[in-house]
Amino acid sequence: MRFAVALAASVVLSLAACKPPPTDADMARDMPADELQGPSEPLDSPDVEGAIWAASSTPWRIIYGKAGEPPLVALACLDEGPETVLRVTRYAPADEDTGAMLAFVGNGHIGRMKVDATKVNGAIVWQGEDPAVDNDWEPLTGPRSLTLTVPGAGMVTLNSSDLARDLVVGCRGGKVGPEPEADLEPEEGPSEPEPAE
Numbered sequence: 001m002r003f004a005v006a007l008a009a010s011v012v013l014s015l016a017a018c019k020p021p022p023t024d025a026d027m028a029r030d031m032p033a034d035e036l037q038g039p040s041e042p043l044d045s046p047d048v049e050g051a052i053w054a055a056s057s058t059p060w061r062i063i064y065g066k067a068g069e070p071p072l073v074a075l076a077c078l079d080e081g082p083e084t085v086l087r088v089t090r091y092a093p094a095d096e097d098t099g100a101m102l103a104f105v106g107n108g109h110i111g112r113m114k115v116d117a118t119k120v121n122g123a124i125v126w127q128g129e130d131p132a133v134d135n136d137w138e139p140l141t142g143p144r145s146l147t148l149t150v151p152g153a154g155m156v157t158l159n160s161s162d163l164a165r166d167l168v169v170g171c172r173g174g175k176v177g178p179e180p181e182a183d184l185e186p187e188e189g190p191s192e193p194e195p196a197e
Contacts (some may be wrong), residue, residue, distance in 0.1 A: 024151045043092055045154035053161040060171070062163050064156075071131055072156050073148060075140070075164060077132065077171035083173045086137055087129035090115065092153035094126050102128060103149045106158075107142020111135065115150060126150050132171040 010191040051072065056063050061076035088102065094117035104111040113136045130136055139146045140158075142165070149155045157179035158164070 001113070019094075043076035043152065043154045046156060048072070048157045048159065051157075051159055053159075053163040057165070060167065062167055064158060064164075073158065075167060077167060078129070079174075080162050084132045084174050085129045086132045086168065086171055087127065088113070088148075089116070089118075089120060090126040090148065090150050090153055090156070091120075092126060092150065094118075094124050096124055100126065100151050100153075102126065104136065104146055105149070106139045106146025107144050109112060109135070109138035109142070111137060111139050132168065137168050 048066075051064060051066050053062050053064050055061075056074065056076075058076070060078075061074060063071035064073040064075075071091055073091065074087075076087045076089075077088055078085050090102065094100075096117055098117045100115055102113050102115045111134075113128050113130050113134075115126040117124050118127035120127065143160055145160045146158050147155050148158055152183040
């Protein structure tokens with residue numbers, strides 16, 4: 001019995017003499033401070049009261065935002081190869097050489113797609129595309145509003161519009177030709193984005 005107690009005491013003393021396990025604080029202490037760079041500060045979700053979808057000056061492209069203000073989102077149908085694709089642009093600053101997942105949520109569907117930091121008119125914004133027939137575009141085909149989210153770029157509520165649905169449906173039919181008829185005159189919608197200075 002004395003032997004077992006002595007052995008147990010010896011094990012406890014030897015364990016106490018060991019160094020504690022490493023922690024995240026230890027790792028941070030050993031890393032150079034100038035390499036600890038993270039993404040830009042996250043943006044707040046924009047106020048979309050009164051925001052609308054409107055026809056763009058580019059055929060088969062619509063933009064979303066408030067009248068007279070820069071757009072928040074653009075959606076375009078492109079004929080690139082064997083099938084038509086839809087391209088979404090979230091006009092929010094993106095860190096160069098980064099990627100993220102964009103999510104559409106609404107109308108009983110969730111769509112997710114990869115977006116990349118892309119230079120558009122001199123500014124780096126979020127942009128991605130998928131085939132028009134992909135189910136990720138389904139949230140845009142319903143009659144109710146939906147949300148678009150990119151991590152760090154806030155959540156944009158997209159008010160319902162036949163314009164978005166008609167663009168998706170038309171693009172799926174491969175009808176990249178005359179622009180879908182807009183329910184609002186272009187000058188009543190958001191302004192086209194200006195090149196960044």
